[in-house]
Amino acid sequence: MYIHEHKEWPSFSWNKELVGEKLNKVNKAVGYLMGRLSVIGFNDKMSAVVESISHDIIASSEIEGVELNNEQVRSSVARKLGVQLPNPTESSRYIDGVVEMALDATVNFNSPITHERLFGWHNCLFPTGWSGSTKIDVARYRSGEMKVISGMFGREKVHYVAPAPERIDEEMNRFLDWFNSDAHNGYVKSAIAHLWFVCLHPFDDGNGRIGRAIADMALSQAENSKMRFFSVSHQINKDKKQYYDILEKTQKGDCEITEWIIWYLDCLLRSVEQSDETLSKVLNKVIFWQTHAETVLSERQREVLNLYLDGYPGKLTAKNWAKRVKVSPDTAARDIKDLVEKSILIPQQGRVRDVFYGIRCSESILVIPMPEDV
Template sequence: MGTDLTTSTAVGWEQRPWVADPDHAALPARIAGLDLPLPSDLAAETEEATAAVVRFDAELSHALLGLTGEIAPLDAVLLRTESASSSQIEHITAGARALALATLGERTRPNAALVAANVRAMGAAPRLAAELDEAALLAAHRALMDGQEHARPGAYRDVQGWIGGGAPTPHTAHFVPPHPERLPADMDDLFAYLRRTDVPALVQAAIAHAQFETIHPFADGNGRTGRVLVHAVLHRAGTITRMGVPLSAGLLTDMAGYFDALTAYRDGDPAPIVSRFAQAALAAVGNGRQLVTDLDEVLTGWRERLTARRDAAVWRALAVIIAQPAVTVDHLAQVLGVSRPASQRAVDQLVEVGALQPLNAQRRNRVWLATEVLACLDEFAARAGRRG
């Protein structure tokens, strides 16, 4: 490849002036030619986890059978759960109802709007998977941080940042990423690593994520953008075909282990972050599979109670309310491509079988909730350790 092989991910350090006092900023290791032989047990662990993810991704193609229309409800559900979990890692929480309302465009808590933005950012991951270049990464960050000018959406940071410590200078910080002037070279090295095809996908995703978090190229949104990058790597490799496989929910099962693994990576030992990602993948598959089972039970109950004609709009509406468990009559009419009276009939039929309940008593622009779906999503979050 024309790239010198390296064997360590340990950062170096250089002196930089903060106000009147010198301190240090990280010099991330070059990883474009990283040679990382894994211990046999860790190699087996990553292979097992990768196989589990591939199987789960394939299972999703056959899940929730019997739905009609062109909507892929599980893709939307998993995209939302993954975005919520990724946000929770950054202490941004939103329950399923608040997130559904925010996605519908209803007013809700600010955190729900931030998680909804993460859904949009995760939706940008297919382009990132196709390109794995700077323009695609910046586009994902722009989608995530749109409207938050402090984060310079779609642009690298132009000031020094640091992680933790709670002080106006980095003297007590947990970690000080590289100086802004070093970001172009650091990111070029990362993209060179991402272009390699000789690294197992899950290993490459873990190393790329850890290196991205070490470089910390953005003023805000690094963690969430870095987890979009993970999905892009796995998608490009063919390990997943859906961006919503809930890997961040797997990371939530051991947050202390995740952060300890990032620290170990920066100290020169990448094995813990690879192991943590393998464990997260296995946990994500188990949790995701339970979510699919729960949603299938809900859908079966609705179908058994519905007595409408087989060509009625309500049958197609089932997929809509699984994918978006907060709807209005107008929203449903638009998505289904039917008249407002036809949409109202579908809502009435869904209310009759217990699939929808009104959010409030208002008559105009009333919002309807699929509370059984919301309960499934909140149970998924509870299993992952997310609270909101």
């Protein structure tokens, strides 16, 4: 028996005490992250948003085996959010459509979800009417049965059977009424919305990506913010096997979904912690330029320092400096010597030949570029 066949469906229940304990940890982690964000300016926050949403879009597609061009996604997100990138990439119409769907869910989080809005999202994912080599119904709910199957032909394993197509309209009406209700908000709503939607599997394809967009929308509602600073999809993609295992287990159970909610909140917690690590780069850059606001630097020095503060791979050496900004080794050496004298670059100890340097952001923070060659 599948979850939607139980008489309690869709009256989900969970252990309030266990979930409450996990929620406290999530709220604390998110609060800490937002506290750190409060010290940086709007432009830096928007740069962090571009990275987070880009990672989310790319990961959500990767979960379903769809690979998107990273730079095209990043450029499309930045362009639609009005953020300038140093070297933007032209994006395809398809990627622009996928980005529009994700941004509509997060930026317009206060607008109710309607059938028409979902159909628009579906059309963004399948503008040609094809999923791979298969013709599918686009911008409307499925008309056939839906099974989640794996394995070779003749040895297939059925993981889940979704509700019959004749039930979909009624089931989706009930789901949308619940989601759009003012009585529901918070991180648990995101967990339930994700599960509920993928259990319905209302479309021929794209249910996972649309379900995760709905879950992200619930997260934006919980924080009352258009800015997303962490990516749950990115974390789910790292734990893809566990994701499918817990999803299948829950879909074959009853409507007591404590285990699913705990797993989802744990995933959310890890995504916040990962975002905090990424944010450290942004904060280091902000602190650096605040510390050296009055320091006299050339445009070339500023360019290279920004590159490495943004995570440019490879050692910061005179050789790589010269290569990156197309100057002579002697000029690069003079640039670096000047920065060493100003206590901005710190030669790394124990290196006799091909010295590389760390960047001092403040008295207590030292950013050392990755020790790989470019």
